[in-house]
Amino acid sequence: MSRDALVDRKSSRKEIASFLKAARNASAAGQSDGRIVLALDATMSRQPTWDLACSIQADMFESVAGLGNLSMQLVYFRGIGECRASKWVNSGAALAAVMSRIDCRGGHTQILKVLRHAAKEHARRRINALVFIGDAMEEKVDDLVQAAGELGMRGVPVFIFQEGGDPIAETAFREIARVTRGGWFRFDQASAAVLARLLKSIAVYATGGLKALERRNTREDRLLLAQISGGKDSDR
Template structure:
């Protein structure tokens, strides 16, 4: 990804094309950990100005994502974020919570427009090089071409990379787009309450478990935790 990564908008997608993507997604098998080893998860966050409180919460939660996957073989996480004017960055892959925390501590949120397209493109390119089991995105806004995002989400679905989107805030249009990305990629979308950090903690831990152990591990985790984690189990095919 670079600051020059600007593509023309793909508008005018027909409903039949969306349905074709959905049919392909329905045929995709659930993700499993790579070769029985460590799972790989892209952890993407909106780091525009309004997101600093959410970024701070995510820093405190990320250790649980590693902890919950140890018995399943462990997890490698790559941090992706966008902020400011066209800035979108991806870290190296981390296998320990303290190293990821140090990387996140050095990031300050800056005003700017959303760049979800770049996140999805990065996930596509990364999993083509080596299998990525899940992509997480946490945000509250969407200021991009919906058809292009749907096209990219469909590509991720064909590659077997499900997107798990966590929506903060009450904007129904944003929620609708997040849900479409989730459906087309074979993942799930869930709103969370910013005043209830344990809710986001459980949701992110559930996706980490899925990335490390697949759908069966997610089902076992949600049966133990209950609550909002069952929403993920019901959506992931």
């Protein structure tokens, strides 16, 4: 073997070793690609807080800096049987652009379609969490819980932010969160800042897992950890 060939082989071995070391370090640091389905009720009752939800989602991407890459897909329902999903995006600006083109329209909830869509997406490629923001539930609870339970068995937690105080919706939303080991939270205009911080915590969880939440250890991180571990539900 020539001297040049020997040098090239040694160089290649060093590059491979460096790559493997970097990969191990990234793994140890909890770095990964997180994928979140963000589902929104876009029926008419949600119009007052739609713009608010649009304005706070961008921070989710910023919160995972140093942990890995975050991708999100918007799913929304409105009108008569309309339920659509966007392409996967990896920046707050791209997601905001999608959301800005959507207006709220009258119609009934289609939460079952959202849950089934999440299951299909997960079958194609793992998703780390489903986030749903809504204020009503007009479907059969048993159907929703069954679909949610299937997500839970596949390791996909559902985090629900409920607007208003509809007791029927609250019962269903709490149960969906419970069977998926996700979380239920109250959401209104007064608690927008809390919602923003909780969404950041969910992004950190989706990208870095439980250890990333434990390391960061903000109030919202601890609240999310309590929910995931089966703690008490929170009104905030």
